[in-house]
Amino acid sequence: MPSPRVVVIGSGIVGLSTAWELSHRGVEVQVIDPEPVHDQASCGNAGMLSIGHVPLTRPGVSWRGLRWMLSRTSPLYIRPTIDREIWSWLWHFHQHCNEPWFERTMTSLAQQGWASMACIDRFMEETACDCLFKKVGWMAVCRTSAMLHEQAEEAALAQRHGYDCAMISGAELRALAPCYRSAVVGAVHWRDSAICDPRAYMKGLERSCRARGVMIGPRVRVTRILRSKEGRVEGVECADGSRVKATHVVLAAGVWSKPLLEDVGVRCPLVGARGYNIRLQGMHALPVASAVLCETSIAATPTGSDLRLAGTLEIGPLGKPWIRSRLEQLRKGADAYIDGGLRDAATVEEWAGYRPCLPDGMPAVGTVDSVPGLLVGTGHAMLGMTLGPIAGESMARLIVGESSTIDLSLMRPDRFGRVG
Numbered sequence: 001m002p003s004p005r006v007v008v009i010g011s012g013i014v015g016l017s018t019a020w021e022l023s024h025r026g027v028e029v030q031v032i033d034p035e036p037v038h039d040q041a042s043c044g045n046a047g048m049l050s051i052g053h054v055p056l057t058r059p060g061v062s063w064r065g066l067r068w069m070l071s072r073t074s075p076l077y078i079r080p081t082i083d084r085e086i087w088s089w090l091w092h093f094h095q096h097c098n099e100p101w102f103e104r105t106m107t108s109l110a111q112q113g114w115a116s117m118a119c120i121d122r123f124m125e126e127t128a129c130d131c132l133f134k135k136v137g138w139m140a141v142c143r144t145s146a147m148l149h150e151q152a153e154e155a156a157l158a159q160r161h162g163y164d165c166a167m168i169s170g171a172e173l174r175a176l177a178p179c180y181r182s183a184v185v186g187a188v189h190w191r192d193s194a195i196c197d198p199r200a201y202m203k204g205l206e207r208s209c210r211a212r213g214v215m216i217g218p219r220v221r222v223t224r225i226l227r228s229k230e231g232r233v234e235g236v237e238c239a240d241g242s243r244v245k246a247t248h249v250v251l252a253a254g255v256w257s258k259p260l261l262e263d264v265g266v267r268c269p270l271v272g273a274r275g276y277n278i279r280l281q282g283m284h285a286l287p288v289a290s291a292v293l294c295e296t297s298i299a300a301t302p303t304g305s306d307l308r309l310a311g312t313l314e315i316g317p318l319g320k321p322w323i324r325s326r327l328e329q330l331r332k333g334a335d336a337y338i339d340g341g342l343r344d345a346a347t348v349e350e351w352a353g354y355r356p357c358l359p360d361g362m363p364a365v366g367t368v369d370s371v372p373g374l375l376v377g378t379g380h381a382m383l384g385m386t387l388g389p390i391a392g393e394s395m396a397r398l399i400v401g402e403s404s405t406i407d408l409s410l411m412r413p414d415r416f417g418r419v420g
């Protein structure tokens, strides 16, 4: 067997984490992406490294989603569409919003979360990446007692999986962070998590990959995964007609992984759930940890002296124009919880990007039996920044013949069957 030469498709958190881990195992790696590294979903997200976040497929979520469907300002929005694939995705998603599946995914997410934090710790220690990384946890902040009760129940459930959660009253929260308004009744503090500036994290990861000999480039789109007559991966073909040889290909192209995977016969029911993000400057008081403002599902993360507000889950065909009211809703929604000068703060960045979502709420990570040499890492939905590092480590291990430290059985990339 020749020594591995790996092409990674996509330079988001999953692709670059895989390349970084492979470089520690002495493997030759090339990362191909048409876009610059610090311009993607992995850079514009809320920066919550949220160990303990519950999956999207929660019992009751699909019914709530149907109620929200017609509102252009609700946290979850399904664009009116006749796209059959989106309706089929929604139907499968609905079927997975049940208690037994929730328990199984929580078990897997807990294992992935702890292992990913260990990868992140290792990365921070080795690179001293200047990305405002802080282990301050995140808070589920509530304005109504009913919501606080719901959050407390969710936390009790999560504690069974080993998470460290604590209830805090509105007064205690304001003592910690005076920016919270008196209308806030309390919060659940998920203490295992961390925050970072995701763009700075990605820049640090890129810099370290290059320093370790990873080739990043050319900036071109991969159009096809090349295979031998026997079906084994041989490399990739790019939009400029060039071909790059490889013993292994890692497909980590986020929501755009679907056509490349389906071209090699593996069904991939990915949809993009668009989210929006604004960065505010000039506030005089900020939250101390990330906060999910529960009634609105807006995430507020302090990054240095700025506040990032991210939110909305907009399911629909890719590439549609932004819905401006969703961006505006971020500041309006957060204003009901946070003062600190938020109303008058300057918007210095606006951004929208896609979370790659599979209908069972689990990512796709690992090898594909029918295509030897192919590995897939996508579908991390709203947890990609958190779980991308362990997805990368797992794939690197598989490539060099080690076994993964986490159980990948719920994440098989070919679990949705074959195309056709």
Ligand SMILES: Cc1cc2nc3c(=O)[nH]c(=O)nc-3n(C[C@H](O)[C@H](O)[C@H](O)COP(=O)(O)OP(=O)(O)OC[C@H]3O[C@@H](n4cnc5c(N)ncnc54)[C@H](O)[C@@H]3O)c2cc1C
Binding pocket: 009, 010, 011, 012, 013, 014, 015, 032, 033, 034, 035, 040, 041, 042, 043, 044, 045, 046, 047, 048, 049, 050, 220, 221, 222, 223, 252, 253, 254, 255, 256, 257, 273, 274, 275, 276, 277, 299, 310, 311, 352, 353, 354, 355, 356, 377, 378, 379, 380, 381, 382, 383, 384, 385, 386, 387, 388
């Ligand atoms: C508003 C918002 C807030 C979020 N907040 C958080 C959070 O706080 N914490 C968290 O853990 N997660 C969060 N997420 C989710 C997280 O950002 C994503 O799950 C994660 O970034 C996905 O990473 P990825 O590497 O799979 O894909 P991406 O980052 O999308 O990277 C895929 C890359 O593949 C490239 N590509 C596509 N097609 C091709 C091709 N044909 N050839 C070559 N390259 C290709 C793209 O250019 C891109 O660079 C959030 C997402 C959004 C939208």
